[in-house]
Amino acid sequence: MTLADRVLAGDPRAIARGISLIEDDDPSSAELVRAIFGSTGRAYVIGVTGPPGAGKSTLVDRVVHELRQRRSAHATKLGVLAVDPTSPFSGGAVLGDRLRMQAHAADDGVFIRSMATRGHLGGLARATGDAALVLDAAGCEVIVIETVGVGQDEVDIVRTADVSVVTLVPGTGDEVQALKAGIMEIADIFVINKADREGADRLVAAVEANLALETAAPNAWRPPVLRTTATAGKGVAELVDTIWRFRERSAGAQASRRRSRSEYRLRELVSQRFMDHLERDILAPGELASMVERIAARELDPYSAATDLLRRATR
Amino acid sequence: MTLADRVLAGDPRAIARGISLIEDDDPSSAELVRAIFGSTGRAYVIGVTGPPGAGKSTLVDRVVHELRQRRSAHATKLGVLAVDPTSPFSGGAVLGDRLRMQAHAADDGVFIRSMATRGHLGGLARATGDAALVLDAAGCEVIVIETVGVGQDEVDIVRTADVSVVTLVPGTGDEVQALKAGIMEIADIFVINKADREGADRLVAAVEANLALETAAPNAWRPPVLRTTATAGKGVAELVDTIWRFRERSAGAQASRRRSRSEYRLRELVSQRFMDHLERDILAPGELASMVERIAARELDPYSAATDLLRRATR
Numbered sequence: 189m190t191l192a193d194r195v196l197a198g199d200p201r202a203i204a205r206g207i208s209l210i211e212d213d214d215p216s217s218a219e220l221v222r223a224i225f226g227s228t229g230r231a232y233v234i235g236v237t238g239p240p241g242a243g244k245s246t247l248v249d250r251v252v253h254e255l256r257q258r259r260s261a262h263a264t265k266l267g268v269l270a271v272d273p274t275s276p277f278s279g280g281a282v283l284g285d286r287l288r289m290q291a292h293a294a295d296d297g298v299f300i301r302s303m304a305t306r307g308h309l310g311g312l313a314r315a316t317g318d319a320a321l322v323l324d325a326a327g328c329e330v331i332v333i334e335t336v337g338v339g340q341d342e343v344d345i346v347r348t349a350d351v352s353v354v355t356l357v358p359g360t361g362d363e364v365q366a367l368k369a370g371i372m373e374i375a376d377i378f379v380i381n382k383a384d385r386e387g388a389d390r391l392v393a394a395v396e397a398n399l400a401l402e403t404a405a406p407n408a409w410r411p412p413v414l415r416t417t418a419t420a421g422k423g424v425a426e427l428v429d430t431i432w433r434f435r436e437r438s439a440g441a442q443a444s445r446r447r448s449r450s451e452y453r454l455r456e457l458v459s460q461r462f463m464d465h466l467e468r469d470i471l472a473p474g475e476l477a478s479m480v481e482r483i484a485a486r487e488l489d490p491y492s493a494a495t496d497l498l499r500r501a502t503r
Numbered sequence: 504m505t506l507a508d509r510v511l512a513g514d515p516r517a518i519a520r521g522i523s524l525i526e527d528d529d530p531s532s533a534e535l536v537r538a539i540f541g542s543t544g545r546a547y548v549i550g551v552t553g554p555p556g557a558g559k560s561t562l563v564d565r566v567v568h569e570l571r572q573r574r575s576a577h578a579t580k581l582g583v584l585a586v587d588p589t590s591p592f593s594g595g596a597v598l599g600d601r602l603r604m605q606a607h608a609a610d611d612g613v614f615i616r617s618m619a620t621r622g623h624l625g626g627l628a629r630a631t632g633d634a635a636l637v638l639d640a641a642g643c644e645v646i647v648i649e650t651v652g653v654g655q656d657e658v659d660i661v662r663t664a665d666v667s668v669v670t671l672v673p674g675t676g677d678e679v680q681a682l683k684a685g686i687m688e689i690a691d692i693f694v695i696n697k698a699d700r701e702g703a704d705r706l707v708a709a710v711e712a713n714l715a716l717e718t719a720a721p722n723a724w725r726p727p728v729l730r731t732t733a734t735a736g737k738g739v740a741e742l743v744d745t746i747w748r749f750r751e752r753s754a755g756a757q758a759s760r761r762r763s764r765s766e767y768r769l770r771e772l773v774s775q776r777f778m779d780h781l782e783r784d785i786l787a788p789g790e791l792a793s794m795v796e797r798i799a800a801r802e803l804d805p806y807s808a809a810t811d812l813l814r815r816a817t818r
Contacts, residue, residue, distance in 0.1 A: 221805070221806055222806045225804035226801050226804070228801065229801050239554055239556070446799045447795055449799075450805065453798075453805050457805055458777070458809045458812050459778060462774065462813060462816075463770060465813060476766075476769075480762055480769060481762065483765040483769060484758070484762045486543065493769055495776070497773050498776050501818065502817055503816065
């Protein structure tokens with residue numbers, strides 16, 4: 189059996205192996221994705237983001253637990269991808285409180301994985317997308333993607349999910365900062381976690397006030413602002429209900445998100461392939477490095493260099 | 504006079520105009536960068552990053568103030584770029600407490616700008632890099648780049664600065680989360696801001712413990728862990744001293760960083776140019792969209808699509 193066959197059969201070791209190949213950007217990972225691609229598109233992808241310390245891991249843990257409880261109704265098989273931007277430097281994911289989630293690993297309906305990347309430009313988003321395809325092909329009906337950061341790359345990842353859950357936390361006195369951090373406008377659902385903390389009401393009010401400023405079509409989905417205390421499991425059932433309500437309401441929007449997910453992946457892939465082609469087939473060994481050296485020395489400007497490279501490599 | 508000439512003469516309105524062209528990815532911005540590029544490379548670039556709510560804006564404000572006080576010794580002209588990842592969605596930077604910093608705007612030795620981008624992949628890093636070139640060409644001796652997020656894109660921006668200052672804040676009980684967020688390994692200097700808060704000692708200890716785990720060359724720079732209370736100006740002079748000490752110590756490392764900054768910019772530019780070429784010169788109108796449609800419908804996989812596009816556009 190090929191690796192693709194084993195992934196399609198739902199073999200956990202094949203899933204793990206496939207995702208590792210993707211993380212390593214191994215050439216055989218392209219073959220794998222190609223082979224399984226026709227069997228994907230069935231999973232519902234939940235993106236969870238928010239600033240560090242918002243309790244996202246615990247929240248995801250509880251959501252997974254809740255979904256498993258409802259398994260007959262919603263999902264018999266689940267995947268979790270935790271995106272860790274530490275990776276471009278360490279080459280590996282830091283586990284930390286991730287270990288807590290491994291409780292589900294014993295539960296063979298749940299596959300959990302921390303995603304790392306090797307520092308390629310846009311590599312994290314591409315690798316996460318491909319890893320989600322592996323889980324999808326393996327029969328996961330729901331995939332939760334949790335991102336640790338709140339930067340543009342994380343926003344890009346979550347934006348392509350079927351539903352985006354933005355998690356905020358009160359009591360740091362930095363509500364406005366949190367709202368500024370690029371995540372306000374991607375939210376389908378807001379979760380104020382650690383809602384038992386002082387300042388929760390103020391944060392809910394700040395988010396509501398921000399939402400009120402937006403002009404939306406009369407029947408458009410208005411992102412609800414939920415309260416959870418994930419450590420105690422409070423509000424989690426309501427969050428899952430809301431996710432499902434959103435799913436039912438937005439079947440049309442889902443198609444357009446899947447198109448933008450496809451476009452995003454295609455663009456990234458093409459950019460990466462072109463750079464590989466340039467370095468491998470067009471330039472002499474060391475030529476790119478000497479070009480970079482000349483740019484650093486201000487003997488050559490990057491725009492002229494790019495024009496020259498394009499001219500030599502394209503038709 | 505051309506725009507480039509006016510930038511080189513230090514005209515604030517030309518600087519603002521040049522950065523706007525860069526943000527808008529206007530074709531003339533490439534010309535501008537090309538024309539000024541030979542006059543850049545003199546500014547010292549300070550990158551400041553950290554999670555939302557770490558008080559970075561206030562800290563940067565105070566550092567700028569301190570540098571201005573020492574103007575004769577260090578810098579007569581300064582630039583500040585505040586990177587706001589909100590932009591891919593809103594198309595504009597949220598000002599918020601940024602306004603506070605405009606106090607320096609009256610002081611004509613300081614140019615302050617919030618950076619936004621139009622959602623291009625990698626666009627924020629590229630635009631920020633080019634905006635820094637404009638400030639550099641205009642005679643800024645020091646440029647401070649402050650990023651709001653802690654994602655991969657922000658890490659990429661700060662990693663290419665001459666010195667990376669990572670700002671953390673105690674008292675959220677999330678020290679470990681903050682250390683996980685991809686910023687640990689890029690720091691040349693750690694700043695524990697709001698150091699009067701409870702938990703500051705614990706956070707300093709956690710950072711020190713993490714640093715102790717790293718193996719470094721005997722004479723290598725060991726990132727110091729400083730304490731500041733930016734709102735009261737405490738610890739700011741020491742931070743500026745430490746930045747300058749790092750600058751003197753690491754002239755060699757600086758050259759290698761400038762090379763990696765040049766390489767990063769060249770790669771981004773080439774990727775973007777290739778996609779533009781593909782869409783404008785190779786594909787029929789609507790062809791990319793219909794390809795994306797077929798990928799979304801699982802009739803075509805992205806790897807085969809990318810291979811096909813590369814074959815058609817490259818030699």
